[in-house]
Amino acid sequence: MKLSPAVEKYVLHWGEMGTRWGTNRTVAQIQALLYLSPRPLRADEIVDLLSVARSNVSTSIRELQSYGLVKMTHMLGDRRDYFESLSDVWELFRVIMEQRKQRELNPTLSMLRTCAIEVADEEETDEITKQRIRNMLQFVETTSDWYEQIQEIPTSTLQKIMKLGAKITGIVEK
Amino acid sequence: MKLSPAVEKYVLHWGEMGTRWGTNRTVAQIQALLYLSPRPLRADEIVDLLSVARSNVSTSIRELQSYGLVKMTHMLGDRRDYFESLSDVWELFRVIMEQRKQRELNPTLSMLRTCAIEVADEEETDEITKQRIRNMLQFVETTSDWYEQIQEIPTSTLQKIMKLGAKITGIVEK
DNA sequence: CTTAAATTTCAGATTAAACAGAAATGAGAG
DNA sequence: CTCTCATTTCTGTTTAATCTGAAATTTAAG
Numbered sequence A, B: 001m002k003l004s005p006a007v008e009k010y011v012l013h014w015g016e017m018g019t020r021w022g023t024n025r026t027v028a029q030i031q032a033l034l035y036l037s038p039r040p041l042r043a044d045e046i047v048d049l050l051s052v053a054r055s056n057v058s059t060s061i062r063e064l065q066s067y068g069l070v071k072m073t074h075m076l077g078d079r080r081d082y083f084e085s086l087s088d089v090w091e092l093f094r095v096i097m098e099q100r101k102q103r104e105l106n107p108t109l110s111m112l113r114t115c116a117i118e119v120a121d122e123e124e125t126d127e128i129t130k131q132r133i134r135n136m137l138q139f140v141e142t143t144s145d146w147y148e149q150i151q152e153i154p155t156s157t158l159q160k161i162m163k164l165g166a167k168i169t170g171i172v173e174k
Numbered sequence C: 001c002t003t004a005a006a007t008t009t010c011a012g013a014t015t016a017a018a019c020a021g022a023a024a025t026g027a028g029a030g
Numbered sequence D: 001c002t003c004t005c006a007t008t009t010c011t012g013t014t015t016a017a018t019c020t021g022a023a024a025t026t027t028a029a030g
Helices: A005-020 A025-036 A043-050 A054-067 A089-120 A127-152 A155-173 B005-020 B025-036 B043-050 B054-067 B089-120 B127-152 B155-173
Strands: A070-075 A078-085 B070-075 B078-085
Touching: A005 A025, A005 B089, A005 B127, A025 A043, A025 A054, A025 A070, A025 A078, A025 B127, A043 A054, A043 A078, A054 A070, A054 A078, A054 A089, A089 A127, A089 A155, A089 B005, A089 B127, A127 B005, A127 B025, A127 B089, A127 B155, A155 B127, A155 B155, B005 B025, B025 B043, B025 B054, B025 B070, B025 B078, B043 B054, B043 B078, B054 B070, B054 B078, B054 B089, B089 B127, B089 B155
Parallel strands: none
Antiparallel strands: A070 A078, B070 B078
16 A cells, blocks of 8 residues: 555645644544545554554544544444544534644734733833733734634625625625 | 743743744744844843853844845944844734745745646656646735735735624625 | 953753553453 | 563663754944
């Protein structure tokens, strides 16, 4: 079993990018592999195709499952686990955004709220500093609210909105 | 010289988050420190406040400057370099997004274009796989185009759009 | 031109994360 | 109940990135 050149290129690139997206190389590679695979794969097949340790595949798949990006399935008369990825790119995007919001935006939001309260009582702190913390808090709050609402919009509508791009400005300004 | 408790908390948190945002702890801490500082700071002041090596500050500031997040200034009769951060949060956001687009989205886009072309000629590759690559390419292209257009929208308009949130759906559907 | 202050470069040390392989656990077949 | 196949857990190793401190370079003042 061997990956085709194009698939290999895709998987390797995805692995590299994964490290920038808050996960590690193997996790991202497995996700890419499962996304591209026309059928669910077993852990031992993944070991073969990516040349990584069995234990590494186990841990990585667990992580992907916890994100909701990968589901386990079974074949009749075969007790081994098979895995498949979400195949809809918009769905993938939604799940990843949700994860990032939870791991990055939410903790930052609570830190900023705490800081904004605490700094208000600090006599040694310059007013400019206090204002900057408030500004950042407001920005992250706005972003966070927006995020949450965007999550609810159905894919087809989201596509339309994105296609509009900057034309949205005209509509809003009216 | 010492940071106030709230400022320290902010800086430390920002440092941790920085690692998830494609940069390292020190770079993010310095950016946070300069953002909160009511006046430009010298490298040696940053060394004091953050307890990091002078050389580390030098390298980190260089990185921040290359992103356009930090500018160098000078004081009359003082040949030491002073540094200050962009202070407008929306401006900060814009610059960071632009960096991320260049370092993540663009390389992925060109990888996907190459893969989409190459995979078309692969007889060994399943049609489903080919379609998935095309789908991902289309998604990233849409996202990339949208990104670029959003960059051009002035802050005040952007704020209005984000405040609208999901209400945008109603407007678009008309 | 010399000197001293400021900054940058670079090589090695430190640290944290990712990974492999062995051992342990679990689950179904007979 | 026992045996075998499959999976997970755990520990030690490897790898990569970050950071430090010393040396080199730059810059301006005298």
